[in-house]
Amino acid sequence: MSKPRCHSHALRLSSSSSHSRRVDFCRSFGSDQGTSNHKLMAETIGEVSSLLPSADILLARRVQELALNHEQPAHLYISRNDDDDDEPRRDGIPSEIPVIDLSKASPSDTDPSHDHRQELHNLRSALSEWGCFQAIGHGVPSSCLDEARRVTREFFQLPMDEKKKVAKGVEEMEGYGADPVPAKGQFLDWSDRLYVEVFPEHRRKPEFWPENPPSFRVMLEDYMTKMRMMTEQVSRAMARSLDLEDDCFLDLFGKGALLQGRFNYYSPCPRPDLILGLKPHTDGTSFTVIMQDAEGLQVMRENRWITVPTKPDTLLVLMGDQMEIMSNGIFKPPLHRVLTHSHGDRISIAAFYSPEPHKEIGPADGLINEARPKAYKNMKDYADIHWGYYQKGSRAIHEAKV
Ligand SMILES: O=C(O)CCC(=O)C(=O)O
Numbered sequence: 001m002s003k004p005r006c007h008s009h010a011l012r013l014s015s016s017s018s019h020s021r022r023v024d025f026c027r028s029f030g031s032d033q034g035t036s037n038h039k040l041m042a043e044t045i046g047e048v049s050s051l052l053p054s055a056d057i058l059l060a061r062r063v064q065e066l067a068l069n070h071e072q073p074a075h076l077y078i079s080r081n082d083d084d085d086d087e088p089r090r091d092g093i094p095s096e097i098p099v100i101d102l103s104k105a106s107p108s109d110t111d112p113s114h115d116h117r118q119e120l121h122n123l124r125s126a127l128s129e130w131g132c133f134q135a136i137g138h139g140v141p142s143s144c145l146d147e148a149r150r151v152t153r154e155f156f157q158l159p160m161d162e163k164k165k166v167a168k169g170v171e172e173m174e175g176y177g178a179d180p181v182p183a184k185g186q187f188l189d190w191s192d193r194l195y196v197e198v199f200p201e202h203r204r205k206p207e208f209w210p211e212n213p214p215s216f217r218v219m220l221e222d223y224m225t226k227m228r229m230m231t232e233q234v235s236r237a238m239a240r241s242l243d244l245e246d247d248c249f250l251d252l253f254g255k256g257a258l259l260q261g262r263f264n265y266y267s268p269c270p271r272p273d274l275i276l277g278l279k280p281h282t283d284g285t286s287f288t289v290i291m292q293d294a295e296g297l298q299v300m301r302e303n304r305w306i307t308v309p310t311k312p313d314t315l316l317v318l319m320g321d322q323m324e325i326m327s328n329g330i331f332k333p334p335l336h337r338v339l340t341h342s343h344g345d346r347i348s349i350a351a352f353y354s355p356e357p358h359k360e361i362g363p364a365d366g367l368i369n370e371a372r373p374k375a376y377k378n379m380k381d382y383a384d385i386h387w388g389y390y391q392k393g394s395r396a397i398h399e400a401k402v
């Protein structure tokens, strides 16, 4: 199988039964939350799992079809525990994802104003404490965001035969469908997606770019061009917030940095208490920009899941593992997941921004000193390593540590 590069990789955990999967799942993310109803259900499922359809069979069908036919979700979709939720709210722990005005944080002056310095300080704190922020002042016009939401929704509302014109093969990454079959015993996501490479242009595969709705390709080009401008703006602001040269990260990402689009569709789900739209994971990217049309995305902060609010002109910027490496551990990619809802569907668009394939990356020189020695190796193609671990259900970042 050709290895996909630099997309988001959900962490799914393999083991012999659903119950032990669940226990591993808790341990792996530092949670000691227990099991209850789910345990009973999962044990029952574990006992009969040899009789149940395997992941490759399940993945041959779209979740949207199951939902429209009101079918009961199969065992492998069950990944959530009803007491898998937030820890109780504790005083002094912030619960709102920081908002950063990129027009203020963006390097433009030679004589930085007080507002500019303050916003850079806020950016640095946001990325070291949360690993993400809600971006405003990003320069992407509302009309572009509205059009992207509208056309994406139109695509997913097309008849299945029409969507299947851009269908992927089971083991391929690009196209319409589900991610390739995960390792044995791993959970499946209650979502369908269209995944396409957009920049650099020579990587595009037009066979996966929908011709219907007729405005899809124009929207894709326009939206991702705006995303490219925004990722450069964010990269420069991040560098300046760390007192590095403005282009430091852009140079590390390389001229052939990748921008890939993932258009997610989360169908209504009969058991939101047991099933996730996307299981907890960190992205294998440098960073990811996410737009959503309804709530559902949550990021973990201090062992609590915090819901990302839906604000029409706000985009979530989320660090990926490769930014942890390049920032020498200052920026921390957050664990995130997507909930399902019993009523109503949800659309999101993730723009994955990653270093040029085969380019060596490592901590920026300016971030290595006596107080903070080099904590990550220089390495190439981290995304492939990330993918290998993802398929088996664990994080890869330890592979990068010195
Ligand atoms: O749907 C979302 O909001 C998040 C998507 C995501 O995390 C991903 O595609 O990696």
Ligand SMILES: [Fe+2]
Pocket: 008, 009, 281, 282, 283, 288, 336
């Ligand atoms: Fe993600």
